[in-house]
Amino acid sequence: MLQVTADRPWPLFDVARTREIEREAAAALPSHTLMQRAGLATARLALAVAPHANTVWVACGPGNNGGDGFEAAAHLRQWGKSVVLTLAGDPARLPPDAAAAWRKCQAAGLAASAEPPATWDVCIDALLGIGNVRALQGELAQLVQTINAGPGTVLAVDVPSGLAADSGTGESARATHTLSLLTLKPGLFTASGRDRSGRVWFDDLGVPSQDERASAWLAGPPPVAERLHASHKGSYGDVAAVGGAAGMSGAAVLAASAALHAGAGRVYLCPLAPIGAAPIAGLPELMVRDVAGLPLETLNIACGCGGGSEVRGVLPEILRRAKSLVLDADALNAIAAEPALQHGLRRRSERGPPTVLTPHPLEAARLLGCTTAEVQADRLRSATSLGERFGCVVLLKGSGSVIAAPGQLPRINPTGNARLATGGTGDVLAGLVAALLAAGADPMSAAAAAAYRHGSAADHWPEGSALTAGALARAL
Numbered sequence: 445m446l447q448v449t450a451d452r453p454w455p456l457f458d459v460a461r462t463r464e465i466e467r468e469a470a471a472a473l474p475s476h477t478l479m480q481r482a483g484l485a486t487a488r489l490a491l492a493v494a495p496h497a498n499t500v501w502v503a504c505g506p507g508n509n510g511g512d513g514f515e516a517a518a519h520l521r522q523w524g525k526s527v528v529l530t531l532a533g534d535p536a537r538l539p540p541d542a543a544a545a546w547r548k549c550q551a552a553g554l555a556a557s558a559e560p561p562a563t564w565d566v567c568i569d570a571l572l573g574i575g576n577v578r579a580l581q582g583e584l585a586q587l588v589q590t591i592n593a594g595p596g597t598v599l600a601v602d603v604p605s606g607l608a609a610d611s612g613t614g615e616s617a618r619a620t621h622t623l624s625l626l627t628l629k630p631g632l633f634t635a636s637g638r639d640r641s642g643r644v645w646f647d648d649l650g651v652p653s654q655d656e657r658a659s660a661w662l663a664g665p666p667p668v669a670e671r672l673h674a675s676h677k678g679s680y681g682d683v684a685a686v687g688g689a690a691g692m693s694g695a696a697v698l699a700a701s702a703a704l705h706a707g708a709g710r711v712y713l714c715p716l717a718p719i720g721a722a723p724i725a726g727l728p729e730l731m732v733r734d735v736a737g738l739p740l741e742t743l744n745i746a747c748g749c750g751g752g753s754e755v756r757g758v759l760p761e762i763l764r765r766a767k768s769l770v771l772d773a774d775a776l777n778a779i780a781a782e783p784a785l786q787h788g789l790r791r792r793s794e795r796g797p798p799t800v801l802t803p804h805p806l807e808a809a810r811l812l813g814c815t816t817a818e819v820q821a822d823r824l825r826s827a828t829s830l831g832e833r834f835g836c837v838v839l840l841k842g843s844g845s846v847i848a849a850p851g852q853l854p855r856i857n858p859t860g861n862a863r864l865a866t867g868g869t870g871d872v873l874a875g876l877v878a879a880l881l882a883a884g885a886d887p888m889s890a891a892a893a894a895a896y897r898h899g900s901a902a903d904h905w906p907e908g909s910a911l912t913a914g915a916l917a918r919a920l
């Protein structure tokens with residue numbers, strides 16, 4: 445069993461692929477073996493995360509997730525814990541593996557209690573796993589509420605009950621720990637998944653991982669970019685931050701500052717409205733220029749940060765000529781609003797220069813012509829669709845940012861936290877992607893590395909010190 449940490453990449457498997465792997469593994473093993481291993485792993489983890497727990501509530505549901513709970517309950521009781529087991533469902537209708545585990549509990553003298561205990565030290569949430577197919581209702585919804593209102597540690601078996609394993613959506617149990625079994629599920633790491641899963645653990649149940657069958661990846665740390673001693677500012681590329689319409693100059697300055705601090709060779713700030721000295725005070729390295737006068741073919745451009753409606757005017761040339769391009773915020777909104785710009789973006793992608801879109805969910809919804817809720821209902825699919833629609837890399841921001849591109853498996857970024865939910869951090873991200881493109885990274889790697897570093901900076905932010913976008917840019 446391993447704790448899932450951000451220091452390496454992890455393959456992720458959606459429900460369809462997990463079911464295939466489960467079927468094949470089960471066929472190669474004696475009956476009930478996988479569930480026995482799942483139950484033992486669950487019981488062991490419960491003991492590890494709450495060694496002094498006395499009362500353990502094992503909340504079992506009507507399917508095989510409940511079966512894992514029965515197996516765990518039998519072990520915990522044998523190890524001297526006071527186990528209260530509840531079963532939401534009809535024991536006569538349990539699937540075969542779970543029915544076998546249920547009989548084992550009964551043989552050990554462990555009967556189902558009609559009610560959860562009045563209080564408990566640990567709850568093992570084995571109500572629903574990957575078989576969760578609809579919104580929680582009735583008894584299961586009630587039990588999830590009871591779990592969430594209760595004290596102490598909650599160990600979710602496979603996924604927090606109610607959470608969709610593929611998308612991380614749905615009202616669900618709020619676990620302090622989740623033990624993902626056989627495969628790691630993408631929904632644990634995006635949308636509501638990160639808030640609902642707590643610390644994620646993985647047990648392969650003795651079935652070796654088949655990375656080639658992964659449906660997505662949880663990204664690992666980017667390689668440390670080596671800067672050769674015999675290099676110069678030209679080695680790290682030129683970035684231009686284009687944006688900052690009237691009243692929004694700060695957004696473009698933040699993108700430029702991020703590119704500068706991330707190591708770009710030279711950084712131009714191209715405001716779309718006159719800018720005073722104040723916004724760039726403390727950043728004498730920036731060169732303020734009109735974008736129209738710059739050799740766009742040599743520039744890695746972060747475009748759109750605070751661009752207002754003015755950005756529309758410069759977009760056709762930038763789409764046509766920029767060496768590499770990060771499109772953010774108002775640039776994305778302008779493209780969403782205008783078919784000619786969409787055409788220009790597709791033409792650019794066909795020609796091949798690197799392009800990365802960095803939408804938040806609302807911007808992605810505008811580009812896809814759907815609602816934000818529809819984007820969030822399946823973030824992996826939304827990012828992939830957007831990438832396919834425009835033929836480029838997409839970094840869909842939000843909890844568990846998704847990086848997708850046509851023909852590649854999507855990646856979920858494992859770093860970051862809610863301290864990033866403050867104005868300007870998106871501009872910083874756009875500038876960082878542009879700096880990595882300028883240094884020569886391919887667009888998928890640049891987007892994934894930028895998301896990772898941006899989140900990691902927030903994860904290592906000193907306690908008690910405010911995380912502002914300006915400070916974040918300087919910390920890169």
Ligand SMILES: NC(=O)C1=CN([C@@H]2O[C@H](COP(=O)(O)OP(=O)(O)OC[C@H]3O[C@@H](n4cnc5c(N)ncnc54)[C@H](OP(=O)(O)O)[C@@H]3O)[C@@H](O)[C@H]2O)[C@@H](O)CC1
Nearest residue numbers: 478479482506507508509572573574575576577578579602
């Ligand atoms: N088989 C094995 O060897 C192994 C299996 N493993 C474990 O099995 C888990 C998958 O088991 P599973 O396929 O039985 O699905 P599970 O999540 O228990 O739920 C199905 C039941 O819930 C019901 N139901 C669904 N949604 C509902 C809702 N919203 N509200 C209410 N009810 C709802 C659904 O009802 P139905 O839709 O059929 O009417 C059905 O009765 C997996 O996550 C892992 O923990 C591991 O041990 C590895 C070895």
Ligand SMILES: [K+]
Nearest residue numbers: 569572601605
């Ligand atoms: K569960």
